Amino acid sequence: MKKKDDLKLQVSEAILACQDKQADNVTVLELEKDSGAFTDYFVMCSGANPRQIQAIADAVDERLEALGLRVTHSEGYKQAEWVLLDYVDFVVHIFSEKARQFYDLERLWKSAKRLEPAELLAKPKSRRAVTAKSATGKSTTGKTASAAPKKSRKKKA
Numbered sequence: 001m002k003k004k005d006d007l008k009l010q011v012s013e014a015i016l017a018c019q020d021k022q023a024d025n026v027t028v029l030e031l032e033k034d035s036g037a038f039t040d041y042f043v044m045c046s047g048a049n050p051r052q053i054q055a056i057a058d059a060v061d062e063r064l065e066a067l068g069l070r071v072t073h074s075e076g077y078k079q080a081e082w083v084l085l086d087y088v089d090f091v092v093h094i095f096s097e098k099a100r101q102f103y104d105l106e107r108l109w110k111s112a113k114r115l116e117p118a119e120l121l122a123k124p125k126s127r128r129a130v131t132a133k134s135a136t137g138k139s140t141t142g143k144t145a146s147a148a149p150k151k152s153r154k155k156k157a
Contacts, residue, residue, distance in 0.1 A: 029112040041090035050080035
Protein backbone atom coordinates (compact mmCIF):
# COMPACT_ATOMS: atom_id res chain seq x y z
CA MET A 1 0.00 0.00 0.00
CA LYS A 2 2.85 2.37 0.81
CA LYS A 3 4.37 1.93 -2.65
CA LYS A 4 1.03 2.78 -4.27
CA ASP A 5 0.72 5.95 -2.17
CA ASP A 6 4.31 6.92 -3.02
CA LEU A 7 3.59 6.38 -6.70
CA LYS A 8 0.47 8.54 -6.57
CA LEU A 9 2.46 11.27 -4.83
CA GLN A 10 5.13 11.11 -7.53
CA VAL A 11 2.56 11.25 -10.33
CA SER A 12 0.83 14.14 -8.54
CA GLU A 13 4.12 16.03 -8.37
CA ALA A 14 4.66 15.49 -12.10
CA ILE A 15 1.15 16.84 -12.78
CA LEU A 16 1.80 19.89 -10.60
CA ALA A 17 5.06 20.58 -12.42
CA CYS A 18 3.22 20.48 -15.76
CA GLN A 19 0.51 22.78 -14.45
CA ASP A 20 3.09 25.19 -13.00
CA LYS A 21 4.39 25.73 -16.54
CA GLN A 22 0.86 26.20 -17.95
CA ALA A 23 0.84 22.92 -19.88
CA ASP A 24 -2.32 22.38 -21.92
CA ASN A 25 -4.65 19.39 -21.72
CA VAL A 26 -2.98 17.51 -18.85
CA THR A 27 -4.26 13.93 -18.92
CA VAL A 28 -3.44 10.83 -16.90
CA LEU A 29 -3.93 7.26 -18.12
CA GLU A 30 -3.86 4.41 -15.61
CA LEU A 31 -2.73 1.41 -17.62
CA GLU A 32 -4.13 -2.04 -16.98
CA LYS A 33 -1.78 -4.64 -15.54
CA ASP A 34 -2.76 -7.35 -18.06
CA SER A 35 -2.63 -5.09 -21.14
CA GLY A 36 1.07 -5.64 -21.72
CA ALA A 37 1.82 -2.17 -20.42
CA PHE A 38 5.36 -1.54 -19.24
CA THR A 39 4.35 1.12 -16.72
CA ASP A 40 1.46 2.01 -14.43
CA TYR A 41 0.62 5.56 -15.56
CA PHE A 42 1.07 7.91 -18.49
CA VAL A 43 1.02 11.62 -17.70
CA MET A 44 0.43 13.54 -20.93
CA CYS A 45 0.32 17.22 -21.70
CA SER A 46 0.93 19.69 -24.50
CA GLY A 47 3.07 22.77 -24.85
CA ALA A 48 2.56 25.67 -27.22
CA ASN A 49 6.14 25.84 -28.52
CA PRO A 50 9.53 24.11 -28.15
CA ARG A 51 10.68 26.45 -25.38
CA GLN A 52 7.58 25.76 -23.27
CA ILE A 53 7.86 22.00 -23.90
CA GLN A 54 11.46 22.06 -22.64
CA ALA A 55 10.46 24.20 -19.65
CA ILE A 56 7.76 21.68 -18.72
CA ALA A 57 10.27 18.81 -19.01
CA ASP A 58 12.77 20.71 -16.85
CA ALA A 59 10.12 21.46 -14.22
CA VAL A 60 9.03 17.80 -14.02
CA ASP A 61 12.64 16.66 -13.74
CA GLU A 62 13.50 19.22 -11.03
CA ARG A 63 10.37 18.56 -8.99
CA LEU A 64 10.79 14.79 -9.02
CA GLU A 65 14.51 14.99 -8.37
CA ALA A 66 13.66 16.96 -5.22
CA LEU A 67 11.72 13.85 -4.12
CA GLY A 68 14.80 11.73 -4.81
CA LEU A 69 13.42 10.33 -8.07
CA ARG A 70 15.63 10.40 -11.14
CA VAL A 71 14.52 9.95 -14.72
CA THR A 72 15.73 6.57 -16.01
CA HIS A 73 15.40 7.48 -19.69
CA SER A 74 14.49 10.57 -21.65
CA GLU A 75 14.03 11.28 -25.34
CA GLY A 76 13.19 14.18 -27.61
CA TYR A 77 14.37 17.10 -25.47
CA LYS A 78 16.40 18.83 -28.20
CA GLN A 79 13.70 18.56 -30.87
CA ALA A 80 10.96 19.39 -28.34
CA GLU A 81 8.13 17.90 -30.41
CA TRP A 82 7.57 14.96 -28.06
CA VAL A 83 9.61 14.73 -24.88
CA LEU A 84 9.40 11.42 -23.05
CA LEU A 85 10.52 11.15 -19.42
CA ASP A 86 10.55 7.57 -18.12
CA TYR A 87 10.37 7.09 -14.35
CA VAL A 88 9.76 3.30 -14.61
CA ASP A 89 6.39 3.23 -12.76
CA PHE A 90 5.10 6.14 -14.84
CA VAL A 91 6.04 7.96 -18.02
CA VAL A 92 5.57 11.67 -18.71
CA HIS A 93 4.84 12.62 -22.34
CA ILE A 94 5.10 16.29 -23.28
CA PHE A 95 3.89 16.96 -26.81
CA SER A 96 3.56 19.77 -29.26
CA GLU A 97 -0.12 19.99 -30.18
CA LYS A 98 0.62 18.71 -33.68
CA ALA A 99 2.57 15.67 -32.41
CA ARG A 100 -0.09 14.87 -29.83
CA GLN A 101 -2.81 14.79 -32.46
CA PHE A 102 -0.65 12.73 -34.82
CA TYR A 103 0.40 10.03 -32.32
CA ASP A 104 -2.89 10.10 -30.36
CA LEU A 105 -1.77 7.95 -27.42
CA GLU A 106 -5.19 8.30 -25.83
CA ARG A 107 -6.63 6.34 -28.76
CA LEU A 108 -3.79 3.79 -28.83
CA TRP A 109 -4.25 3.10 -25.12
CA LYS A 110 -8.05 3.39 -25.15
CA SER A 111 -8.39 0.44 -22.77
CA ALA A 112 -6.59 2.47 -20.09
CA LYS A 113 -8.58 4.22 -17.40
CA ARG A 114 -8.56 7.96 -18.02
CA LEU A 115 -8.10 9.97 -14.82
CA GLU A 116 -8.53 13.66 -14.27
CA PRO A 117 -5.46 15.25 -12.64
CA ALA A 118 -7.70 16.35 -9.75
CA GLU A 119 -8.34 12.69 -8.88
CA LEU A 120 -4.67 12.19 -8.07
CA LEU A 121 -4.22 15.65 -6.58
CA ALA A 122 -7.16 15.24 -4.17
CA LYS A 123 -6.26 16.08 -0.60
CA PRO A 124 -7.16 13.65 2.16
CA LYS A 125 -10.41 14.47 3.99
CA SER A 126 -9.97 16.93 6.80
CA ARG A 127 -10.09 15.73 10.37
CA ARG A 128 -13.17 17.88 10.94
CA ALA A 129 -15.12 15.87 8.34
CA VAL A 130 -14.10 12.65 10.08
CA THR A 131 -15.55 13.84 13.42
CA ALA A 132 -18.92 14.68 11.88
CA LYS A 133 -22.05 13.14 13.30
CA SER A 134 -22.66 9.53 12.49
CA ALA A 135 -26.11 8.15 11.71
CA THR A 136 -26.67 7.44 15.44
CA GLY A 137 -26.49 11.12 16.35
CA LYS A 138 -23.12 10.81 18.00
CA SER A 139 -19.94 12.29 16.71
CA THR A 140 -16.86 10.12 16.43
CA THR A 141 -15.42 12.01 19.41
CA GLY A 142 -18.02 10.31 21.65
CA LYS A 143 -20.18 13.37 22.41
CA THR A 144 -23.82 13.30 21.52
CA ALA A 145 -25.09 15.77 19.00
CA SER A 146 -27.32 17.43 21.63
CA ALA A 147 -24.28 18.17 23.83
CA ALA A 148 -22.90 20.55 21.20
CA PRO A 149 -23.26 24.24 22.11
CA LYS A 150 -26.06 26.04 20.31
CA LYS A 151 -25.71 29.44 18.76
CA SER A 152 -28.09 32.08 20.05
CA ARG A 153 -30.36 33.47 17.43
CA LYS A 154 -31.06 37.08 18.20
CA LYS A 155 -33.23 38.96 15.83
CA LYS A 156 -32.17 42.41 14.92
CA ALA A 157 -34.86 45.05 14.91
